[in-house]
Amino acid sequence: MDEQDTSKFKIIRAKDGKGLMDAKCMTVAPWGDTARAGMDRAMAAGASGGEEVTVLVDIPGFSIANVWFKHGYPLPLHSHSADCLYYIVAGSLKLGTEELGPRDSFFVPKDVPYTYKPGPEGVELLEIRTQNPFDFVNYSNGAGFWDKAVESVEQNRENWKTAERPKIDA
Numbered sequence: 001m002d003e004q005d006t007s008k009f010k011i012i013r014a015k016d017g018k019g020l021m022d023a024k025c026m027t028v029a030p031w032g033d034t035a036r037a038g039m040d041r042a043m044a045a046g047a048s049g050g051e052e053v054t055v056l057v058d059i060p061g062f063s064i065a066n067v068w069f070k071h072g073y074p075l076p077l078h079s080h081s082a083d084c085l086y087y088i089v090a091g092s093l094k095l096g097t098e099e100l101g102p103r104d105s106f107f108v109p110k111d112v113p114y115t116y117k118p119g120p121e122g123v124e125l126l127e128i129r130t131q132n133p134f135d136f137v138n139y140s141n142g143a144g145f146w147d148k149a150v151e152s153v154e155q156n157r158e159n160w161k162t163a164e165r166p167k168i169d170a
Helices: 033-045 143-162
Strands: 026-028 051-059 062-069 084-095 098-100 105-108 117-129 134-138
Parallel strands (some): 026 134
Antiparallel strands (some): 051 062, 062 117, 084 098, 084 105
16 A cells, blocks of 8 residues: 555555555565575575565555465575564464464564564564565574575475465364
């Protein structure tokens, strides 16, 4: 959604959502040479097949993205310039030592680096922010992370082609 008048009632349909970069609600801070080369290798190996991100709402002061990370998707350690509340719709993830599943939430304050790993069935979640645009700052600058990321992409890319979103519990 583009700039809109927030003083009026609105209906916003999921089918009208845009990809994260198409929505232009997130900027990406410059990456170091090692990280950029690693991300380029991961993308060339097929990393884009492991994620699906759609911005459902992008109006002044509100942003909601629907995110589906498939099992094995290598999410780098990163931060954003906006607070974010995550709500898990289906599947699971591992955040540090914590396993989170459907209807669990977690909050990440702005500028706090974090990452998580999608569970065995992947994870579908909502990212809810009260600020837009926001940025993406990468902290995974070592070659070791990117070597493992490329390996994970290569191991999972065929399964990603036929993966289904995790089931929503009734």
